[in-house]
Amino acid sequence: MNKQLGNKVYQQLKCDIRNHDLPVGVPLKQQALSDKYAVSRIPIRDALQQLKAEGWLVSVGKRGLMIPPLCADEAEDLYRIRVEVEPMILPYVIESMTNQVLGEAEDFLNIIDSNQSLGVLEHGELNWQFHAVLYKVAKRSTLFNTISSLHQQCERYIGFHTRNLGYKVQSQEEHYHLLTAIRNRNLRESQAILKAHIGKAGEQLTDYLKNNP
Amino acid sequence: MNKQLGNKVYQQLKCDIRNHDLPVGVPLKQQALSDKYAVSRIPIRDALQQLKAEGWLVSVGKRGLMIPPLCADEAEDLYRIRVEVEPMILPYVIESMTNQVLGEAEDFLNIIDSNQSLGVLEHGELNWQFHAVLYKVAKRSTLFNTISSLHQQCERYIGFHTRNLGYKVQSQEEHYHLLTAIRNRNLRESQAILKAHIGKAGEQLTDYLKNNP
DNA sequence: AAAATTTAAATTGTATACATTTTATGATGT
């Protein structure tokens, strides 16, 4: 299961969708993509199907696949689910936490702090890396995969609220608090911080989307 | 996006996996499946990739895709997530509920009651139909899709606890209670019933799996 | 002119053939 071209197309398309470089709501044509990326339609189809399975594309009748329009309801649902699900992994995280992993996580935060003018995409990626490195020590693959999937679905929306300089600063503050609570093996507090962290981001994003239809 | 053969293979494979008719943990060979179903490898690959995206198959290194072994931790995580997520849709369900949908849902329960000796597969399907018809009126596609995906991932595990005759009776009782609470537009009670309904099933299943390694 | 039917173009699905990669086998050397 090592699709080289298929994977390349998959990555490229996902990147284009994240950057809003592709038209929303119109069906993608396999032929056009085949020409654009200079590969046959087989790897194109592989990439499209995978993107569909992950929610980056949705079918539009029998006409093909399209990039779904951004939707306040979707963002609201995704963040509200994350608020409930992500804290569920923290007991296992705290149970198995090591100093090495705490260090790795802190490194990600420092990288975000030091690079003042980070692109929206890079910031989102580093943000996920921070959370992921903590979640991974839990060794609960199902919980982790579910959380990871939710994060992926949120990716198209991040950037609408991370553009505010204010958000970035506050978000980092919450990250450090979370890290401290986990280091102290304080489950209740870490869960409360994470809940608030996700909930706040979700509310800001949802408000923005509702006011910019 | 209308794969006729691919879809047929997908359905058949999923059915075989659900019925535990296929060996677990060994990589599937595209060639063998191509011979078995008398179609080329292209639709086979489509089906495999879709099944992988939905968690019915997982990669085993670069050797291909295999049916993942059943795992108590996975069942535990899935049900605990469902306990938190599924009640989230009930406010919207109650808000938009109609008598017609209530009737449809009740029909499904009656079908389960009347057919005394229902196969595990059919019972699971009808059970989901009951929940789905209620959830659908909420018109929250993201929440619904997430719930649906979680249900799908649970499907391989159902049957381990639905074989007990006792469970079926109790489950139906809870279904009728849930329906009544929704009919009365009683949000708190309906959420409590649903939470308990899922939580109980999850515990029974997890206990069974932990005792039968 | 509007609706319905037919025809042509475009698009997707599938099969076959080939290329590439991976895995297994066996030879070689120490």
Place this chain on the structure above:
DNA sequence: ACATCATAAAATGTATACAATTTAAATTTT
């Protein structure tokens, strides 16, 4: 006997070619 490397076999990834389906256009009919 064990490890290492070379070779062959198997399996997957990709391209091209063809078939079936769907969409659009054109024609006919009322």
